[in-house]
Amino acid sequence: MAATMKDLSRETGLGLATISKYFNGGVVREKNRLAIENAVKKLHYVPNEVARSLKTQQTRVIGVVIPELSNAFITSIISSMEDILRKQDYAVIVCDCRSDPKREKEAVEFLLHRRVDGLINMATDATGAHLKAALNANIPVLLIDRLVESLRGKVSAVVIDNAHAAGQAVRKLTELGHRKIGLVLGSPNLYTTNQRLTGYLNALKDAGITPTEEYIRYGNYTMDGGYQAVSDLLKLKDRPTALFVTNFEMTLGTMLALQHSGIRVPEDLSVIGFDKLELFGEIFPDLTLIRQPQLSIGREAANLMLDLLMNRDAVSHRIVTLSTALTEGRSVRACADG
Amino acid sequence: MAATMKDLSRETGLGLATISKYFNGGVVREKNRLAIENAVKKLHYVPNEVARSLKTQQTRVIGVVIPELSNAFITSIISSMEDILRKQDYAVIVCDCRSDPKREKEAVEFLLHRRVDGLINMATDATGAHLKAALNANIPVLLIDRLVESLRGKVSAVVIDNAHAAGQAVRKLTELGHRKIGLVLGSPNLYTTNQRLTGYLNALKDAGITPTEEYIRYGNYTMDGGYQAVSDLLKLKDRPTALFVTNFEMTLGTMLALQHSGIRVPEDLSVIGFDKLELFGEIFPDLTLIRQPQLSIGREAANLMLDLLMNRDAVSHRIVTLSTALTEGRSVRACADG
DNA sequence: GGATGGGATTGAAACGTTTCGCAGCCTGTG
DNA sequence: CACAGGCTGCGAAACGTTTCAATCCCATCC
DSSP: OOOOHHHHHHHHTOOHHHHHHHHTTOOOOHHHHHHHHHHHHHHTOOOOHHHHHHHHTOOOEEEEEESOSSOHHHHHHHHHHHHHHHHTTOEEEEEEOTTOHHHHHHHHHHHHHTTOSEEEEOOSOTTOGGGHHHHHTTOOEEEESOOOGGGTTTSEEEEEOHHHHHHHHHHHHHHTTOOOEEEEEOSTTOHHHHHHHHHHHHHHHHTTOOOOGGGEEEOTTSHHHHHHHHHHHHHSTTOOSEEEEOSHHHHHHHHHHHHHHTOOTTTTOEEEEEOOOTTHHHHSTTOEEEEOOHHHHHHHHHHHHHHHHHOSSOOOOOEEEEOOEEEOOSSOOOOOOO | OOOOHHHHHHHHTOOHHHHHHHHTTOOOOHHHHHHHHHHHHHHTOOOOHHHHHHHHTOOOEEEEEESOSSOHHHHHHHHHHHHHHHHTTOEEEEEEOTTOHHHHHHHHHHHHHTTOSEEEEOOSOTTOGGGHHHHHTTOOEEEESOOOGGGTTTSEEEEEOHHHHHHHHHHHHHHTTOOOEEEEEOSTTOHHHHHHHHHHHHHHHHTTOOOOGGGEEEOTTSHHHHHHHHHHHHHSSSOOSEEEEOSHHHHHHHHHHHHHHTOOTTTTOEEEEEOOOHHHHTTSTTOEEEEOOHHHHHHHHHHHHHHHHHOSSOOOOOEEEEOOEEEOOSSOOOOOOO
């Protein structure tokens, strides 16, 4: 049905090699150029990317494996990534693995079969086992948001300064006199969880505060988890006077839990949240929070991947760390206690 | 680097055709089967999907073109679609066109170059001009959420019963005695906008109410648009006593506008919203609203596409209409006026 | 024991490009 | 006028599969 270069060749009387050269930016005699262009129009020729891929051994496809598509933080990263990659004529195949390591591994294999040129992954499996095959296949692998220790030096990554961000938030609270500071973390063993915990502990140490174990809760990065974690914290005999919540969904859960318990922010409790996402910002506009630069994460990731794709020989893997910002709201005040 | 079937052939002493047959489920003598399986393990052979695509003339890739990836309604559809398609070994390339018809057309062409087997589109360009090329290429096209009139009979579609849904919501209000009912629509000329307007007008007619032009507002399906539209409605001398808001973002905007104006729901104003999306359902849990079955939309779309892909000859295009449901909350009450 | 038949196996061509090495042509110079 | 040298164009092979028609092998039957 569709026209091929062979048809162009017949139509113009030129050799296949000449036609190919024309499409790849080679120099072609003026009259031949015109002849080809006419033939292209006449026959509605479009190059067959599949055939090109077979011959050139590159598909111009990037595989993206993420834990969850229905997550605003992730989609805004993907969206900015896809934008840049497509402009460079790279397609993006997205695989949502529902935070399931088994599915994640299958997704990687699926993409490898398709011979993607590169892989971008927000890792669910912290051991990195799912990426072995990709490394064997010798394609560039780029982690986003979460580092995988066992892969250090073998892959590139774009992350944020988690520990610093958490430290900044907690320090803000200690400076205002808070000593009983609740922390709501994501799932245990996740890179970001650990890093944010480290930042929290460091800030407490700097303020000479001994951490209280029962103030540290895990909310699995879900709204319900956050709700539950905060509800539990409120039940403690010796309640925290301030809260640092380490992602968007849990911050939402936190605010609901507080609303339902009739606890006022900041009068009764100071709160620092995480991630300002489009719509949500308007609902609790006065929240003090840590902002992640989603768009930059996507942009950096896309550009870094393009870089890796260009200089396949230069095996030096880079880790890009982006900084967060603390946005001041009105959800924090000096500690009223003792 | 990577092993090919030729290597397997050499290793096992079998012909290429036999190896191929084995992989495509053909019958192979027991000892040959074993020989092949051993060779596969030994050489770490993985089939090259690109070469297969070239030969079989199908890529097992579905292109998906949407107006916006950072939109929870859309991503939950995509997520359920991708799940089903990948299980059938189809990959999904997502293109976000930022609600820009020009980009939309480019995206379609991009995907066509890549020889996708089918196209799923939530159309930005209501004229359908961007899909001409896809129809010429003779690949199945499936619209979701929005019908395109000019393509009727040429493409399949999965939509919801917009007019019925809107009618149901508005009828609920008229039955409670409301006669001044504000309507907040999306962008003009969008399929869903028109259909929902139709449902509204029908319901008014049934109740013997003459529509008031200034009660009908366009909020462009954005939160800000909804906020603005509702703020304007509140400024009217003869305010509506009830509101029907026709998507999720605008419903959010509506609730904020009402909160800021100190208007109580339902005491001062009855409200029916649209779309219950994960997180935000919890923030306004008592809203009466129309629920769209996102997951079913995705599922139906995926299955319908698979169907189209199987029976390429049967050109009968189907339009699947899914029903919505009215979820009762506490944001509606009988009209206090007159 | 040889013919028959049927299933497994095979070689070769094809899918639509890119690329390599070589041939052809033209221009300008000695 | 012949020849060197630089472009441009060409044929053919290759990328890794699938598939067709033909062949082969083996068991069965007469």
